[in-house]
Amino acid sequence: MVKESLSLGGKACVPWFPKEGLSESLVDPALAHLAILQAEVRTQSRINTLDVSRGRVTALHSPDGVIPLTEEDTVILAVPAPVAESLLAPHLPGFQAPNAFESILNLHFRLDAAPQALGSFARARFMGLVGSIAEWVFLRGDILSVTVSAANRFAEQDPDDLARAIWHDVRRACDPVLKEPLPATPPHQRVVWEKRATFAATPEQNRLRPGSATQLVNLALAGDWTATGLPATLEGAMRSGVKAVHTLGLRRP
Ligand SMILES: Cc1cc2nc3c(=O)[nH]c(=O)nc-3n(C[C@H](O)[C@H](O)[C@H](O)COP(=O)(O)OP(=O)(O)OC[C@H]3O[C@@H](n4cnc5c(N)ncnc54)[C@H](O)[C@@H]3O)c2cc1C
Structure with a gap:
């Protein structure tokens, strides 16, 4: 992975993510192609x-x-x-x-209004975080989504404490690139914990x-x-x- 990304320079490290969802970007085109081949799905x-x-x-x-x-x-x-x-x-x-697996944790925080992003965050609408529990933050309208990979290490943690710690990470990273600061207390969130997301x-x-x-x-x-x-x-x-x-x-x- 390092050979194909970091060692090839910045252009090879640009993350890709779907404009809408994975269905629109990958699944629908694949099904359309299979239909042309008259494959039965x-x-x-x-x-x-x-x-x-x-x-x-x-x-x-x-x-x-x-x-x-x-x-x-x-x-x-x-x-x-x-x-x-x-x-x-x-x-x-x-x-x-x-035969050993790791979980991925996603938290989707719904804000009262869509925050106004500034600078490169406004263009990319996502950021990677280091030195925090939250690893990736995506801004989609009034929803801030957070991804935490290899999340088994947090399985025993109290869910409210975890959400508070992650929200703290989000505020620290996002406030400098938002027009208005985020609320101090975590807004309502949907938690998706995919238990066997990847092999360890x-x-x-x-x-x-x-x-x-x-x-x-x-x-x-x-x-x-x-x-x-x-x-x-x-x-x-x-x-x-x-x-x-x-x-x-x-x-x-
Ligand atoms: C929450 C989450 C976030 C992720 N984020 C990223 C990311 O940002 N970037 C990235 O590159 N990867 C990401 N991944 C990993 C990525 O989704 C997987 O690597 C990829 O989907 C694996 O594809 P696959 O075809 O190997 O397996 P799968 O997508 O698991 O497909 C296996 C298929 O087999 C089917 N199946 C199971 N049992 C049977 C059976 N008995 N008979 C017939 N069919 C069966 C299942 O229904 C499924 O459709 C993420 C994964 C999760 C869970």
């Missing part, structure tokens, strides 16, 4: 088990029924690590995947990340938790998908 249809015969996946089982696979069919298994582990365990004894970025967990190829000739793995060389990120997930396509020989690198 099934949502709310979990794969429960795989049938395997002679080193090939021959069918997928979901509550809606069985999806039989022909000799030409290939599978890219792009499910979370624990799901991949449970689907593959009966067929690939000893298969390992990351430790050397032990990194060693458990498999490559895309498996011993099943028509099945490749994808997902941010595979051996992408990146932490659990959208970029890692995307690259893993491309790698899985190459592994199955569907397209050359």
